[in-house]
Amino acid sequence: MTQSEIFAYLQTSFPDAGLVLDETQPEPLIVVPREQLLDVARLLNADEQLHFECLMCLTSIDMGEELHAVYNLYSMKHDHKCTLRCRVNREDPVIPSVSSVWATADWHEREAYDLMGITFEGHPDPRRILLPDDWEGHPLRKDYQPQKEWHGIPLEAVQPEDLEKKRENG
Amino acid sequence: MSEKRELNLPLGPTPEKMQAAYAAADQMPGEFMHVQMGPQHPATHGVLRVEIETDGEMILKGTPHIGYLHRCFEKVAENITWPQIVPFTDRLDYCSSMNNNLGWSLACEKLFGIEVSERVQTIRVLAAELNRIANHCVALGSYSLDIGAWTPFLLLFQEREHILDLFEELCGGRLLLNYIWIGGLSHDIPDGWLKKVRDFTEYMKPKVPELNQLLSYNKIFTERLANVAVIPADVCLQYGVTGPNLRGAGVKWDLRKSEPYSGYETYDFDIPVGTGEMGQVGDAFDRYMVRVHEIEQSLRIIEQAAGRLEKMPGDDVQAAIPRTFAKVPAGEIYFRTEQPKGELGFYIVSNGKSKPQRVKCRAPSFSNLCVLSKVAPGLLIADMVALIGSIDIVLGDVDR
Amino acid sequence: MNLFHQIPLEIRWVVYVVAMIVFVSLFALFAIWLERKVAAWAQDRMGPMETGGFHGWSQTIADMIKLLLKEDIIPDAADRGLFKLAPYIVFTSSFAAFAVLPFAANLIGSDLNIGIYYIVAVSSLVVISIIMAGWASNNKWSLYGGMRAASQMISYEIPVALSLLVPILLVGSLSMQDLVKVQAGGFWNWTIFGNALGRGSILQLPFTIVAFIIYFWASLAEVNRVPFDLPEGESEIIGFHVEYSAMRFGMFFFAEFANMFLVSGVAVALFLGGWHAPFPFLEVSAETSLIWCNVIGTFWFIGKALILVFIQMWLRWTLPRLRVDQLMHVCWKVFLPFSFANVLIVSLLVVIS
Numbered sequence: 065m066t067q068s069e070i071f072a073y074l075q076t077s078f079p080d081a082g083l084v085l086d087e088t089q090p091e092p093l094i095v096v097p098r099e100q101l102l103d104v105a106r107l108l109n110a111d112e113q114l115h116f117e118c119l120m121c122l123t124s125i126d127m128g129e130e131l132h133a134v135y136n137l138y139s140m141k142h143d144h145k146c147t148l149r150c151r152v153n154r155e156d157p158v159i160p161s162v163s164s165v166w167a168t169a170d171w172h173e174r175e176a177y178d179l180m181g182i183t184f185e186g187h188p189d190p191r192r193i194l195l196p197d198d199w200e201g202h203p204l205r206k207d208y209q210p211q212k213e214w215h216g217i218p219l220e221a222v223q224p225e226d227l228e229k230k231r232e233n234g
Numbered sequence: 235m236s237e238k239r240e241l242n243l244p245l246g247p248t249p250e251k252m253q254a255a256y257a258a259a260d261q262m263p264g265e266f267m268h269v270q271m272g273p274q275h276p277a278t279h280g281v282l283r284v285e286i287e288t289d290g291e292m293i294l295k296g297t298p299h300i301g302y303l304h305r306c307f308e309k310v311a312e313n314i315t316w317p318q319i320v321p322f323t324d325r326l327d328y329c330s331s332m333n334n335n336l337g338w339s340l341a342c343e344k345l346f347g348i349e350v351s352e353r354v355q356t357i358r359v360l361a362a363e364l365n366r367i368a369n370h371c372v373a374l375g376s377y378s379l380d381i382g383a384w385t386p387f388l389l390l391f392q393e394r395e396h397i398l399d400l401f402e403e404l405c406g407g408r409l410l411l412n413y414i415w416i417g418g419l420s421h422d423i424p425d426g427w428l429k430k431v432r433d434f435t436e437y438m439k440p441k442v443p444e445l446n447q448l449l450s451y452n453k454i455f456t457e458r459l460a461n462v463a464v465i466p467a468d469v470c471l472q473y474g475v476t477g478p479n480l481r482g483a484g485v486k487w488d489l490r491k492s493e494p495y496s497g498y499e500t501y502d503f504d505i506p507v508g509t510g511e512m513g514q515v516g517d518a519f520d521r522y523m524v525r526v527h528e529i530e531q532s533l534r535i536i537e538q539a540a541g542r543l544e545k546m547p548g549d550d551v552q553a554a555i556p557r558t559f560a561k562v563p564a565g566e567i568y569f570r571t572e573q574p575k576g577e578l579g580f581y582i583v584s585n586g587k588s589k590p591q592r593v594k595c596r597a598p599s600f601s602n603l604c605v606l607s608k609v610a611p612g613l614l615i616a617d618m619v620a621l622i623g624s625i626d627i628v629l630g631d632v633d634r
Numbered sequence: 635m636n637l638f639h640q641i642p643l644e645i646r647w648v649v650y651v652v653a654m655i656v657f658v659s660l661f662a663l664f665a666i667w668l669e670r671k672v673a674a675w676a677q678d679r680m681g682p683m684e685t686g687g688f689h690g691w692s693q694t695i696a697d698m699i700k701l702l703l704k705e706d707i708i709p710d711a712a713d714r715g716l717f718k719l720a721p722y723i724v725f726t727s728s729f730a731a732f733a734v735l736p737f738a739a740n741l742i743g744s745d746l747n748i749g750i751y752y753i754v755a756v757s758s759l760v761v762i763s764i765i766m767a768g769w770a771s772n773n774k775w776s777l778y779g780g781m782r783a784a785s786q787m788i789s790y791e792i793p794v795a796l797s798l799l800v801p802i803l804l805v806g807s808l809s810m811q812d813l814v815k816v817q818a819g820g821f822w823n824w825t826i827f828g829n830a831l832g833r834g835s836i837l838q839l840p841f842t843i844v845a846f847i848i849y850f851w852a853s854l855a856e857v858n859r860v861p862f863d864l865p866e867g868e869s870e871i872i873g874f875h876v877e878y879s880a881m882r883f884g885m886f887f888f889a890e891f892a893n894m895f896l897v898s899g900v901a902v903a904l905f906l907g908g909w910h911a912p913f914p915f916l917e918v919s920a921e922t923s924l925i926w927c928n929v930i931g932t933f934w935f936i937g938k939a940l941i942l943v944f945i946q947m948w949l950r951w952t953l954p955r956l957r958v959d960q961l962m963h964v965c966w967k968v969f970l971p972f973s974f975a976n977v978l979i980v981s982l983l984v985v986i987s
Contacts, residue, residue, distance in 0.1 A: 121581055124594075147568070275872075277869045616958060
């Protein structure tokens with residue numbers, strides 16, 4: 065099935081879910097509201113016609129006002145792909161977790177939380193994954209300001225002059 | 235040699251028994267030994283930390299902790315221009331830089347609509363397959379070290395050394411290559427290089443049976459790997475385990491065949507899959523053996539590519555490189571390639587500027603490693619070492 | 635002989651102890667160098683070539699100096715007393731067993747009438763020191779090493795002792811010299827080939843060979859060599875000496891090589907003719923020349939032991955490591971029944987003949 069066929073199929077299952085097919089990209093995307101994401105994901109995974117057993121990639125994107133989560137799905141059985149996109153407001157970045165549907169999402173969602181600050185509701189282990197547990201901020205956001213120091217380690221870039229000064233001061 | 239052994243798990247942990255023990259470990263903190271395996275541990279292949287809960291030598295629970303080698307690849311990529319990212323991809327999985335270069339370049343080329351010449355594609359395939367062999371040499375070599383055999387490690391690194399020498403002549407680098415660029419290559423192949431590649435394939439061909447004789451069918455080695463850390467196909471798909479690990483589970487799946495890129499569809503090669511030669515399908519031995527067979531298949535591809543290049547007239551390998559990347563097409567794209575460790579995908583968001591808006595790297599080792607906590611319960615500590623080695627992770631790839 | 639016996643016993647002992655310490659130290663230095671060369675040979679490379687000029691002969695000496703000069707680190711949480719004691723015990727216990735090793739007809743520390751029993755008893759002290767080291771380090775990995783060592787070495791004591799019973803049954807003595815003396819007169823008289831001069835006959839040939847094979851493999855486990863090097867297991871648990879540094883670590887290293895020689899020496903004495911030459915004409919009898927008799931005897935003894943040590947090293951650089959359960963499987967389900975059956979059949983044969 066092509067992306068538009070999958071979209072049509074989903075439309076029949078979720079007639080008033082507010083799914084939108086975004087065809088402006090090189091590969092069309094299906095925009096899913098977060099309320100419906102888990103149901104849509106379950107259907108995509110379980111339905112015999114769709115049978116998306118692989119979550120290839122989960123990407124979080126900072127689009128300014130909104131944070132997006134993009135799910136690249138693939139069905140090995142039918143050899144078709146599908147891209148879901150979930151958009152949430154920057155102030156309220158909560159998306160239901162799909163790790164119960166695809167176990168791959170477990171770590172990818174943790175990474176998205178860690179680096180982009182999107183909270184995945186219902187995630188079994190919602191901790192940071194790459195950064196230390198007590199890190200402040202989410203680095204991949206465009207407005208991220210690194211903290212000044214972490215456990216006594218200065219995090220600002222050290223200028224050569226500063227080093228020179230330090231050396232002179234002993 | 236290939237007689238099948240009955241499933242004979244150590245100390246007989248049945249799934250029910252394991253489940254009970256697993257639940258008990260959660261409820262009785264302090265009853266079981268809590269050990270940190272890593273980040274400084276010789277078998278974790280870098281700075282991986284696995285928190286294990288053990289009952290004697292048996293692992294009840296294994297939780298991997300990563301991030302010790304996080305170098306902010308994705309954040310850095312947002313602040314540099316498109317071609318500048320190529321050398322950063324070298325450092326993702328430093329054992330297979332060429333394939334990372336290829337993955338990034340192909341993703342960008344697809345986004346920008348760049349077509350490269352057939353000769354460039356052939357050189358790319360040749361270089362990528364050479365690097366695949368080098369990667370598998372590291373994987374198998376360090377695996378033999380994990381199992382306790384020292385000699386195959388050095389022998390395999392010796393073969394890898396020949397490939398690194400070829401790379402040095404090709405592009406000057408040995409480990410970090412920066413060879414495949416968006417739209418072309420950094421250098422054309424030097425004179426007489428193809429002859430050396432031919433010599434290498436001739437030299438390498440008898441080395442694979444030699445390895446099998448020395449290590450693969452060693453009784454102790456097969457005993458250590460057969461029926462150990464079985465990852466069945468459905469678990470692989472669920473957890474996004476790809477590459478030789480998925481093929482070891484018996485799934486005939488290779489992006490070079492199913493979604494061919496760079497003209498892989500024109501080459502004649504097979505996809506080796508795990509057959510349960512020594513025990514169950516998808517055990518550590520199958521994953522090991524798939525890598526051994528992939529070396530043979532890569533040699534076949536290299537020979538074909540070298541044969542084509544010998545006949546092809548020379549051309550400018552940088553002809554398709556855009557003059558400037560200041561203005562590129564906007565859009566989003568996910569492109570995946572078959573890296574030696576699995577599926578390497580790049581999700582690229584371009585807003586038309588000289589720097590990407592967002593780059594997400596779907597690293598193969600990252601997804602492969604997350605299956606560890608699923609497989610760990612019921613293994614012995616020595617099996618844990620066998621598991622980590624057979625997944626073949628590189629922490630540079632996991633932590634990015 | 636008279637000259638030898640005129641020296642007071644105490645002085646002879648002191649001389650012998652000093653000579654043994656020198657010998658064991660020199661042997662360990664040599665064996666470490668040999669180990670590297672064997673590794674290099676197996677791995678198609680050169681090994682140490684620089685230090686000392688000729689094939690890096692002084693590399694181990696340089697390493698020993700380095701170990702002596704390094705900082706001795708004792709972890710804060712370690713049990714200091716036990717931590718310091720363990721390396722000495724491991725070295726002492728392996729060294730003590732050298733007292734009854736018959737290097738030549740007259741070259742033996744003490745020809746105890748329970749010599750072989752003494753060796754088995756003393757060399758099992760090594761276990762205690764290894765557990766001590768593993769426990770005192772207060773590190774979970776070293777504790778694993780200690781526990782592995784305990785289970786492994788105690789288990790393998792049994793096949794070792796049982797397979798040593800076979801030559802003892804044939805000869806009817808526990809004294810090391812008695813066990814060697816009956817094997818005189820060429821390699822066909824060695825215990826491994828049935829020991830026709832002893833109490834047995836050619837019928838025992840297969841059983842003595844089996845006993846030797848079991849002893850050799852089980853002794854590999856006794857001294858923690860590949861494929862039974864689980865207590866060390868560099869790539870798994872790093873080993874019981876993970877917290878040791880400097881010369882304390884060096885002591886474990888020394889003891890390992892001393893133990894290697896010890897088990898090889900016992901194998902040579904009991905199975906491979908001890909200080910007897912493979913052919914009678916290569917020997918010098920004590921009547922002809924006491925000095926030469928002992929020199930030649932020592933040569934054959936050490937030479938044969940070195941061949942076994944070489945095989946141990948060769949195996950180390952060839953084979954992977956077993957897993958814990960497989961190790962126990964080999965011991966309890968393979969070695970033990972075979973050695974029991976062996977002892978039974980040999981004793982029957984001895985009774986019949």
